[in-house]
Amino acid sequence: MKLEFKKYLRFRSSIYGRVVFIITLLSVVFFLIFGTIFQIVYREYLNTSIYQRGNNVGSIVEGALYYSMLTNDKGSLQSTLDIINTISGIDEVNMYDHKDSLVYSSSFPDSTNSENPNCIQCHSDFNTMFSQKEKSYRILDAKSACIMNQTQKGHRQLLIKKPILNEQTCYTSACHGHQPTDEVLGSLIIKVPLTDLDEAIHESSINFYLLATVITILLVLSLILFTKSKIKKPLHSIIQASEAVSNGDRNTRIEIKPTLLDDMRLVSEAFNKMLDNLNAANTELENWSQQLEYKVQRKSEKLIEIQKELVHIERIASLGKLSSSVAHEINNPLSGVLTYTKLVYKLLEKMEVESASKDSMLKYLRIIESETKRCGDIVKSLLDFSRKDVENFENKPLHKILKEAYELMAHQLKISNIHFYNDFAAEKDMIHCRDNQIKQACIAILVNASEAVLENGEIMMKTLNPDDEHIRIEITDNGIGIDPEDLPHIFEPFYSAKQKVNGVGLGLAIVHGIIQNHKGRIEVESELGKKTTLSIILPLVKN
Structure with a gap:
């Protein structure tokens, strides 16, 4: 008995016990509220339904008696009341004159000799109980002592009072003696039984409370089981693990199940992390010399990485200086070539030569002139290699630039027996750029690709939109590929992985600088001996 009492006290003082008590209490309060x-809402709804039903009954009775009242046909009026008395759902219809005296009744055909009560005899405030000029309702309670409630003892009834107003058809009728100034000629009081409706209400109320009780019990049980599964058991596991650690077992860990609540998961993870930190601290204290050596090694590796980065920066700086010198040296011969190209073009235009040959030569001279200008732009871009200048950027369609690059390289690749394909599938291609620099970068990549493939090799240049804000250019070749050791260095100045083709290693470094200057990035994927894909991702112009 004492053991059970201790268990009860422990349960009552525990988190689980208090949660169970609170859940039960709140569920009962919620049920009552x-x-x-x-009940309040349901009662309002039922009263509205009762009044609506009474309104319909009143309209039907009034319509049935209208013609008899209009012609003052007392026999027809009483006959209609007798018929109404046989209708299910109407207990009694009484007609009163303007003095509130009973003149006709469906229950007492000879109303002058009946003992049917006049409401005003019992209720001096009758006109305040019912509206004098508008249809009004009153529900008689089952225990009401009103004499109008004696026919259905123990059941509720609805009294409907419908005033009979003096309309034009009434005082203009030849058989009536009413004056136009008379407002109310009398009234109808209709008694409608509510027996069936009350029985339905009683049955539905019992069913509702039974269902609500079952739902409340199930809800309480579900919450208790949930609390036991999600709170009590995880807390019990934490307590057991704490006791095990206090007894010296540092290998104890709390099992973190996927179904744990976030709070319990955080506590369990924090507990496990605390034990891990304790073990790590002990291990670090025991092996401090090894840890120190490891940390020194890590620092040395970082210093080596920093040193490589400094070398890369120095090579970039050297490339900038070299670019400046080379640009000045190349500009002069390029200017000469461009000048003499224009001169030859003008002379050839004036010469009388065969039309086909002349047009072909003029076309070649225009290509020479265009490419010489492009070389001049490339030289100029060498000067801008390390600068992020966007003054001369314009919005250009990328596909147009790529088509120009494709046309320039197609002939050269055809001569080298290399199959060159394109697939410009991107739906959006408007970029903010220097078109000559983008063309230069693509041609440099295509040249590298042509040097990597063998005869009858293939090069594919395509575009796509990885998202709504970028366009991606992919240039893929099925050449010799790039050694994994060379991949981290291919964009460094003066670094070249080519074996059979001579080069100084500036092409991809310049491409990298151009793309960075356009706020883009370059990705490289290569399988040695199979293929290489170099991708350029550029931002699109926002609308």
């Missing part, structure tokens, strides 16, 4: 609100 919800039941009260439901």
